[in-house]
Amino acid sequence: MGNLPAQRINPDFPFLSVGVDYAGPFFITNRKGRGARLVKCYLCLFICLRYKCVHLEAVSDLTAEAYIMTLRRFISRRGKPVEIYSDNGRNFVAASKDIGNFINENKETIADFAGNQGIKFMFIVAYAPHFGGIWEAGIKSAKNHLRRVVGNCHITFEEISTLFAQIEAILNSRPLCPLSSSPNDFLPLTPGHFLIGRPMTALPSPALCDRNENQLTRYERLERIRQHFWQRWHQEYLSELQQRTKWRTDKSRLNVGDMVLITEDNAPPLAWRLGRILRLSPGPDSIIRVADINTARGVIRRTLTRLCPLPTAEELRG
Structure with a gap:
């Protein structure tokens, strides 16, 4: 086993080096009351590579615009990171194929936005999820139990955003x-x-x-x-x-x-x-x-x- 990279061991501000990953979909209702329709939403996880602090965001859909808005919310609350590491999308299983397709199709758009903000956006090697073990572990902590406890309880986007924030505090x-x-x-x-x-x-x-x-x-x-x-x-x-x-x-x-x-x-x-x-x-x-x-x-x-x-x-x- 090789040595940990410098981003994992050198002390600095939290969320200066970040790993990001998606989980989902989760089914929520588009509004309260009768006649509500089920829609998909996703969990976007940001994890600090130094201190393992977690930041969770609810994302309404898998578009580059929604991801960039999620990244803007993260930067507004946690500060601008220097570098962001991410999956390249090819290692996702069939159940999350739409997430993998989203990342593959929007690499250039996301990288352009990050470059304009002075952020280095880097993708790990294809078919090597162990390269991103730190954010895979964070997704495991949040997603597995979240699916079990939510079950068939369909909640609104506002409620699932509140739930993600409370789970973030727990982690x-x-x-x-x-x-x-x-x-x-x-x-x-x-x-x-x-x-x-x-x-x-x-x-x-x-x-x-x-x-x-x-x-x-x-x-x-x-x-x-x-x-x-x-x-x-x-x-x-x-x-x-x-x-x-x-x-x-x-x-x-x-x-x-x-x-x-x-x-x-x-x-x-x-x-x-x-x-x-x-x-x-x-x-x-x-x-x-x-x-x-x-x-x-x-x-x-x-x-x-x-x-x-x-x-x-x-x-x-x-």
């Missing part, structure tokens, strides 16, 4: 590593810190996932979709941080003072419960299976299978 709230090595510091570094200088937070709302969908208003239904997405995605993110090993041997990399994410089934959106290891308790066979964790709300005891360690500074360096 930008994920903990990356501890902010400091202090045993009394329970704050992690998140992509949101690079965007607004502080963690992403969500307004408190009642749990709606167990409510009957027919009894919900349109706004409550949208909030239910967001909470459902959070439940699915944060459990997947936690499981990726865990190291799956046999219980017969102690291969845990947990040490006293390490910051960990605590797996909770009913955590509210954007609320990651974190703590630091206070004590490790070995069993009669000298294998550690239980730990005491110091949290902002006191000391709790959990098994190691419910703890997900965050990368340390040494591990991030290499």
Whole structure:
């Protein structure tokens, strides 16, 4: 495996080097009420190559004009990037053939617009999706669960734009590593810190996932979709941080003072419960299976299978 490119490792402003990809189509209604017609819309994902910050935009159709307007909205809110990397469209599967055709047919128009703005627009090699693994992973995080939680619920363009913005906040709230090595510091570094200088937070709302969908208003239904997405995605993110090993041997990399994410089934959106290891308790066979964790709300005891360690500074360096 080769070294990471300079755009991935050299510190600079967020969204200076960007990867972009499309997902969809998603079916929405053209208006509220009876007689509404189903139309297609698409998800456009911008991801910062340095800090993995995510920006999601809803796009009404697959035209060069719609893409350029999406790019203008992105630049207005996130600043002008120096370079934009993109698929060349040939690696899309048949279900997304229209996206691939759109990119192939509009390469020159998009490149001309980027050139006039002083932006380098670069396409990766054909049939090499692993060259754009960072934005493919971002699309996977957003698209797979979004399709499952939206299902047959058809919402308007305004509502799906709101949903994309809330999902963007969820993805930008994920903990990356501890902010400091202090045993009394329970704050992690998140992509949101690079965007607004502080963690992403969500307004408190009642749990709606167990409510009957027919009894919900349109706004409550949208909030239910967001909470459902959070439940699915944060459990997947936690499981990726865990190291799956046999219980017969102690291969845990947990040490006293390490910051960990605590797996909770009913955590509210954007609320990651974190703590630091206070004590490790070995069993009669000298294998550690239980730990005491110091949290902002006191000391709790959990098994190691419910703890997900965050990368340390040494591990991030290499």
